[in-house]
Amino acid sequence: MPTTFPPIDPYAEGLLEVGDRNKVYWCTSGNPDGRPVLVVHGGPGSGSSPGPRKSFDPNIFRIVQFDQRGCGRSIPSAAEPDTDMTVNTTEHLIADMERLRIHLGIGRWLLYGGSWGSTLILAYAQRYPERVTGIVMVGITTTRRREIDWLYRGVGRLLPAEWERFRAVVPGDIDVVEGYRQLLEHPDARVRHNAAIEWCLWEDAVIAHESLGSPGQYSAKPDTPMLAFVRICTHYFAHAAWLEEGALLRDADRLAGIPGELIHGRLDLSAPLETAWALAKAWPDARLHVIDDSGHTGSPALAEQLAHSISRFAHPL
Numbered sequence: 187m188p189t190t191f192p193p194i195d196p197y198a199e200g201l202l203e204v205g206d207r208n209k210v211y212w213c214t215s216g217n218p219d220g221r222p223v224l225v226v227h228g229g230p231g232s233g234s235s236p237g238p239r240k241s242f243d244p245n246i247f248r249i250v251q252f253d254q255r256g257c258g259r260s261i262p263s264a265a266e267p268d269t270d271m272t273v274n275t276t277e278h279l280i281a282d283m284e285r286l287r288i289h290l291g292i293g294r295w296l297l298y299g300g301s302w303g304s305t306l307i308l309a310y311a312q313r314y315p316e317r318v319t320g321i322v323m324v325g326i327t328t329t330r331r332r333e334i335d336w337l338y339r340g341v342g343r344l345l346p347a348e349w350e351r352f353r354a355v356v357p358g359d360i361d362v363v364e365g366y367r368q369l370l371e372h373p374d375a376r377v378r379h380n381a382a383i384e385w386c387l388w389e390d391a392v393i394a395h396e397s398l399g400s401p402g403q404y405s406a407k408p409d410t411p412m413l414a415f416v417r418i419c420t421h422y423f424a425h426a427a428w429l430e431e432g433a434l435l436r437d438a439d440r441l442a443g444i445p446g447e448l449i450h451g452r453l454d455l456s457a458p459l460e461t462a463w464a465l466a467k468a469w470p471d472a473r474l475h476v477i478d479d480s481g482h483t484g485s486p487a488l489a490e491q492l493a494h495s496i497s498r499f500a501h502p503l
Contacts, residue, residue, distance in 0.1 A: 189486075189493040190240040201261070202252075202289055204282045206273035211259035212252040212286055216244040221319075221499065222292045224283065225251045226299030226307050228325075230427075231418030233258030233411060238298070241492060246500050250295070252286055254279055254306075257414045264421075265413035267371075267378070274418065276427045280310050287317060296499050300324035301457065301482065305427060305434065308465075312440040320499050321446040321472075324492060325454060325482050326462040328434040329427040333461060338363050338423070341392055341455055348391035355384045367420035370413075379409065382416040392456050392482075399483030435461075438468035446472030447495035451480030451488060 196213035204210050216239070225238045234251040242249050255274045256264030263269060283306075287295065296319050297307045304323040311318045327333055339362060342349025356365030369381035386404035394401045407415060446469060450462040459476065466474035475495065480488040 189489045191243055192240070193236060194239055194244050196251075201259075202282075202286055204255075204278075204285055206270070206278070207262070208255050208273065208278075209261050210252055210255065210282050210286065211261075212250065212290075214248060214250050214290065215239050216242060216247045216249040218248060220244075220246050220248040221501075222248045222250060222290075222295035223499075224287075224295050224297050225249065226283075226297060226303040226310075227251075227254065227258075228299065228301035228303045229257065229415055229419060230254060230302045230306075230422045231257040231264065231415040232302075233414075241298075241496060243500055247296075248292075250286070250290065250292070252282070254418075255282065256418050257411070263410065263414050264417045265410045267373070267375075271417070271421050274421065275425075276306065276309055276422070276429060279306055280313055283310050284314060284317075293317075294319045296320045296322070298322045298496070301327055302329070302422075305329045305429075308434045308438075308441075309427075309429065311444065312434065312437050315440055315442075315444060318444050321441075321444060322449075322492070322495050322499070323447070324449045324484070324488070325457050326448055326450055326465055327457045328432075328461055328465070329423070329429060330431055330435075330461075331426045332431075333457065334363060334423045334426060336458065337392065337456055338388075344455070345391050348388060352384060352388040352391075355381060361424075363420060364424045366416070367424040370417040370420050378413060378417075382412050385416045385419070386412060389456075395455070396453070396481035396483050398479060398485035399481050401483065403483065435464055435468050438465060441469050442471065444471055445498070447498060448472050448474045449477065449488060449491050449495060450474065451477045451482060451485065453479070453481040456482040 199213035201209040
């Protein structure tokens with residue numbers, strides 16, 4: 187069984203009007219009559235990319251992708267300072283996903299994603315469990331405040347020099363995530379740009395040890411996608427994604443009957459294993475696969491497990 191399939195281009199794409207003057211970009215690839223799978227990208231604000239399509243057999247799957255509000259090819263871009271961020275919340279994204287499902291005429295679909303994407307998948311699936319055939323997630327997060335605090339403060343104990351630089355950008359005693367959020371709203375473009383660079387340098391520092399994965403990926407973003415990514419990240423994380431603390435774990439019983447595949451790297455400093463472990467205990471229909479040599483950005487062993495997990499759902503309709 188291959189771990190990846192050849193690159194493919196979309197056979198259809200468009201911009202979906204979702205209200206609030208927002209249009210969400212979407213595309214579909216693979217088999218138009220195949221098993222629908224929605225790929226939910228991370229970040230928040232990273233945007234979709236061609237890479238995840240290669241995880242799915244294009245003869246079996248109808249692969250749906252979309253750019254969450256404010257990023258990628260969705261409009262308006264969060265990189266534009268006048269873009270209204272009050273209409274970009276987890277509730278809005280859940281509604282956008284459901285509008286997209288209806289727009290594409292899909293009854294039920296498999297959900298796939300990682301990192302922030304896993305938070306959004308859980309939020310959507312707990313709202314609309316009857317619309318979900320299965321879930322495959324990598325690098326599981328639930329965006330609890332304790333998870334945010336770990337990533338943007340706690341892990342600094344392991345990276346004191348990098349943490350000191352990251353923290354020094356925010357003046358006074360203000361919470362570091364809220365401080366960066368405010369800097370990304372600053373009227374001076376240079377202030378916004380410099381804050382975005384420092385945020386990405388910190389994100390890269392946390393994954394720098396992942397020699398088997400993709401260290402350095404955040405700072406490599408071009409300016410406009412970087413600004414959109416950091417503005418959306420800080421906006422969501424400063425508000426803990428507008429989720430009640432622990433709600434996605436507490437309400438995991440709503441996923442009863444939905445088969446789940448949870449894949450997590452033991453060396454993941456960005457998202458420690460405890461969240462995936464807790465979710466697996468609360469969701470009896472999920473199977474947890476711990477990859478010993480992987481961090482947040484993957485490894486060959488993680489890719490092999492992902493292929494096995496997806497194959498669980500790779501049967502024709």
